[in-house]
């Protein structure tokens with residue numbers, strides 16, 4: 001139930017991490033989702049978290065958000081407390097919800113602030129407007145969230161996470177149900193934040209290809225086992241076969257990674273990007 005740390009050295013320059021996990025284990029009852037996990041998240045780093053359904057990706061975000069206690073091990077913030085932006089998994093919004101798009105974004109700015117006063121209100125409006133502009137949502141920000149398309153709602157969720165000026169951005173499958181154009185737009189927005197503000201990004205996804213050029217390291221979780229390293233180190237036939245405990249073939253086609261598994265190899269745990277092998 002342990003994982004090997006393939007490449008802490010591949011992080012590059014020695015930097016003080018914003019978030020650090022040491023020997024982190026999360027169990028529900030007898031089942032360890034992951035155990036002995038060491039992970040540092042440094043400024044400007046983009047870490048993708050992959051793994052089949054139920055492997056503990058969202059639970060990892062919940063631990064980092066302070067919503068879930070570790071069963072053992074330590075979570076530390078070596079540089080002190082930081083602002084954290086969170087893009088939650090998409091959920092269907094009730095069409096009768098009258099909250100406007102800009103109100104949703106403003107919730108991200110308000111955070112724990114109360115009684116901001118008149119001057120504060122002006123700054124708040126400016127910051128919210130900027131965030132809405134940055135995600136290209138100005139045209140629909142005054143409409144009720146419930147009447148917006150999935151892609152439009154997702155852009156507003158990104159704005160909500162970014163408006164708080166986060167040092168760490170936690171994203172839970174932010175590309176889910178977006179078309180290719182919106183996948184690209186949302187990935188670019190997150191990457192822009194990372195490069196311009198040195199924000200660290202932890203990005204849960206089932207599909208690495210849309211973000212492959214942005215990824216520094218991959219954390220791949222399968223059934224309590226895990227690997228951490230650069231995409232070229234982790235996304236290999238050898239490593240994934242070991243994680244899934246069955247033959248997995250990883251092939252590169254142009255700039256895409258195609259993962260091919262044996263029929264029925266991972267059953268209901270089959271990740272979205274795992275293609276059935278035809279032999």
Ligand SMILES: Nc1ncnc2c1ncn2[C@@H]1O[C@H](COP(=O)(O)OP(=O)(O)OP(=O)(O)O)[C@@H](O)[C@H]1O
Nearest residue numbers: 028029033051052053054055056057058059060206
């Ligand atoms: N509070 C809890 N108590 C007990 N079990 C839980 C709790 N929260 C999550 N789980 C279980 O832990 C497992 C991991 O859940 P989690 O949501 O972290 O997986 P995931 O990798 O994000 O999955 P998906 O890809 O489907 O979103 C699941 O089997 C889930 O049912």
